[in-house]
Amino acid sequence: MAPALRRRAARRAGRGRRRCDRGGPGGGAGMTEQRLAGGRTHMCGSLRAGDAGGRVVLAGWVARRRDHGGVVFLDLRDREGPVQVVAHPDDAPEAFRAASEAKLESVVLVRGEVRLRPEGTANAGLATGEVEVAAGDIEVLSMSDTPPFPVEDDVQVEEALRLTYRYLDLRRPEMTGVLRLRHRMFGTVRQFFDERGFVDVETPTLTKSTPEGARDFLVPSRLQRGKVYALPQSPQMFKQLLMVAGLDRYYQIVRCMRDEDLRADRHWEFTQLDLEMSFASEEDVFEVLESLFARVWREYLGVEIRVPFPRLTYDESVARFGTDKPDTRFGMELADVTTAFGATAFRAFASAIERGGCVAGFAAPGAGTWSRKELDALVPEATARGATGLVWIALEGGQARSPVLSHISPEEIAAVSEATGAGDGDLVLLVADQPGRVAVALDGLRRLLAARLGLVPERRWDFLWITEFPVFEWSEEEARWVAKHHPFTSPVSDDLEPETARARAYDIVLNGIELGSGSVRIHRPDLQRRVFEVMGITGEEATDKFGHMLEAFRFGVPPHAGFAFGLDRVLMLLSGKENIRDVIAFPKTSSGSELLTGAPSEPSQEQLDQLGMRFGPLGR
RNA sequence: GGGCUCGUGGUGCAGCCUGGUUAGCACACUGGACUGUCAAUCCAGAGGUCGCGGGUUCAAUUCCCGUCGAGCCCGCCA
Numbered sequence: 001m002a003p004a005l006r007r008r009a010a011r012r013a014g015r016g017r018r019r020c021d022r023g024g025p026g027g028g029a030g031m032t033e034q035r036l037a038g039g040r041t042h043m044c045g046s047l048r049a050g051d052a053g054g055r056v057v058l059a060g061w062v063a064r065r066r067d068h069g070g071v072v073f074l075d076l077r078d079r080e081g082p083v084q085v086v087a088h089p090d091d092a093p094e095a096f097r098a099a100s101e102a103k104l105e106s107v108v109l110v111r112g113e114v115r116l117r118p119e120g121t122a123n124a125g126l127a128t129g130e131v132e133v134a135a136g137d138i139e140v141l142s143m144s145d146t147p148p149f150p151v152e153d154d155v156q157v158e159e160a161l162r163l164t165y166r167y168l169d170l171r172r173p174e175m176t177g178v179l180r181l182r183h184r185m186f187g188t189v190r191q192f193f194d195e196r197g198f199v200d201v202e203t204p205t206l207t208k209s210t211p212e213g214a215r216d217f218l219v220p221s222r223l224q225r226g227k228v229y230a231l232p233q234s235p236q237m238f239k240q241l242l243m244v245a246g247l248d249r250y251y252q253i254v255r256c257m258r259d260e261d262l263r264a265d266r267h268w269e270f271t272q273l274d275l276e277m278s279f280a281s282e283e284d285v286f287e288v289l290e291s292l293f294a295r296v297w298r299e300y301l302g303v304e305i306r307v308p309f310p311r312l313t314y315d316e317s318v319a320r321f322g323t324d325k326p327d328t329r330f331g332m333e334l335a336d337v338t339t340a341f342g343a344t345a346f347r348a349f350a351s352a353i354e355r356g357g358c359v360a361g362f363a364a365p366g367a368g369t370w371s372r373k374e375l376d377a378l379v380p381e382a383t384a385r386g387a388t389g390l391v392w393i394a395l396e397g398g399q400a401r402s403p404v405l406s407h408i409s410p411e412e413i414a415a416v417s418e419a420t421g422a423g424d425g426d427l428v429l430l431v432a433d434q435p436g437r438v439a440v441a442l443d444g445l446r447r448l449l450a451a452r453l454g455l456v457p458e459r460r461w462d463f464l465w466i467t468e469f470p471v472f473e474w475s476e477e478e479a480r481w482v483a484k485h486h487p488f489t490s491p492v493s494d495d496l497e498p499e500t501a502r503a504r505a506y507d508i509v510l511n512g513i514e515l516g517s518g519s520v521r522i523h524r525p526d527l528q529r530r531v532f533e534v535m536g537i538t539g540e541e542a543t544d545k546f547g548h549m550l551e552a553f554r555f556g557v558p559p560h561a562g563f564a565f566g567l568d569r570v571l572m573l574l575s576g577k578e579n580i581r582d583v584i585a586f587p588k589t590s591s592g593s594e595l596l597t598g599a600p601s602e603p604s605q606e607q608l609d610q611l612g613m614r615f616g617p618l619g620r
Numbered sequence: 621g622g623g624c625u626c627g628u629g630g631u632g633c634a635g636c637c638u639g640g641u642u643a644g645c646a647c648a649c650u651g652g653a654c655u656g657u658c659a660a661u662c663c664a665g666a667g668g669u670c671g672c673g674g675g676u677u678c679a680a681u682u683c684c685c686g687u688c689g690a691g692c693c694c695g696c697c698a
Contacts, residue, residue: 064658064659064660066656066657066658066660066661067654067657067660068654068655068656068657068660068661069653069654069655070654070655070656071655071656071657072655072657073656073657073658073660075658082658084657084658086656086657088655089655090655103649104648117656118656120656121656121657121658123657123658125658126658129658146630146648146649147630147631147648148630148631149630149631149632149648150631150632150647150648152659155631155632155647156631156632156633157631157632158626158627158631158632158690158691159690159691160689160690160691161631163690213697213698214696214697214698215696215697233697233698234698258697258698259697260696260697261695261696261697263692263693263697264691264692264693266697384623384693384694385694386694484698485698486698507698514698516698517698564698566698579691589689589690589691590690590691590692591689591690593689593690595690
């Protein structure tokens, strides 16, 4: 075989191996099919034993240098990974000198020959560990200053510093890997919806302020002074109008903006998978999303998830778990024990019940042996979550321990143990208050205890649907009923009694995290008006705020339903990150600063003049 | 809006509670030695407004108050 042919064959073999490697986040599909810029022949991290014997041109960043005086090793890194470059003074004096002088993170171009490493010097911890590149020529394309922090995985660096030099942070293999996982997953999502006949339509970024829902980001208009656009919280109205337009099936990977305080899993700008389907019911939407998640989980985690997902109504979820996003990977379900304390001598419980409250709790298996100190430490955990107090009863060796033992009867303890399923060695936690507060506190405690007791199984994916949400929710602040989902959500029946009306709205919950939500929409103008009425939106107001929707609905609306979920959160789960900023290329801090660019910044007087704006002293 | 935690050479941390020696360690950096390492090794060296402002004190990195920045949580948000 001619050398050139042999090389090509070898490259093909290497390519095949690469395909098998693809589980990792940084796997580059079809890399070798592409022409590399700058005269490079290979990517550093792609070289394999099959490439041995070939002359290559590589370029990358100096990840590490090992200088033995007589021989210098450089680890040259590009997005595919590192490869070892060897420079010998005898073979190539110039290259040797360049290698000795190249500082870490400098960009260098290397011409040389790939060869198998000498016997016993292969590095099994490296994908390129069987080979090395004997440098014939090394050219420093760009010398680097000493970086402000080590560009390596598993190095603890203050996040503010990482964000200030985000380009260096993203150079770390782990971060590059997340960005590439993000790219590939988006591709899978697009392909999935394309195969199913969904049409990708872009919707405006400068649009009308949304009256209900989150706080808007506003953009002042230059041409129409005194008026503002809003950045979209979601393309909700546009996607419904696309159904009126007859698009039938729409999807979009779209940036949404909500001006609310940030959290570990919440960012101002986030990326949503948005979809809408005409003539669809809940079942159609469920099937699409179950198939999508099954495909993504299979492709990126190699996991077969169980479809269809279990379903739980909102009421059942709140009753059993105290929340509409339950983590069902462990038990410890809640039990309402109000009746057990119907005639209790315990004043705290009695008065809570008198005021229309309830008593509820759950059993934490194995926590009955905790010390008094550990158990008392749970009380502030409960009050921090809004509970008035917390009663703990530890069952151990046939005895009950509790700070309120003298106030509660053995019969009450027996009833509570029975209801919560607590046995010897277990701990019962009880909270008495208004049902909503009890639920919030117990949900938090349940998660806390499960984590502390090590009862949360890893590598388990509990997807579920929560259905039949309330249509309305009472807003203390505004003293009126507001939409729990959004105002276009169809009620289950025409009965719009605000306290009891249930909606054809659904959430996907995974391991106790809400991924997204959707609903069947109202397509009857008369029903839509009645929903507005309950929320105190008059005819005039409705016309002003939602006039375009109501108008559109006069001209033939297909029944339709849709869904939206946060892709950033899905990526957090796929990559095992605990912070949303780690799956976003250029995120902001929790106070909204962009440390890289210095945004937000003060506007110039000229900018303000053009917009007809004036910044005055802050006042109420 | 509220609560908690953190801020010390380029990086990561210790010191602070119990005020007073020259602010210590590791990595990185600089110089030297070294021909098979892969967190190379060995020797030497340089590098600090202890976030910022004020107070207490004979004396503050250390105690107190304020402020700025970062993180987590509640409120808010689907």
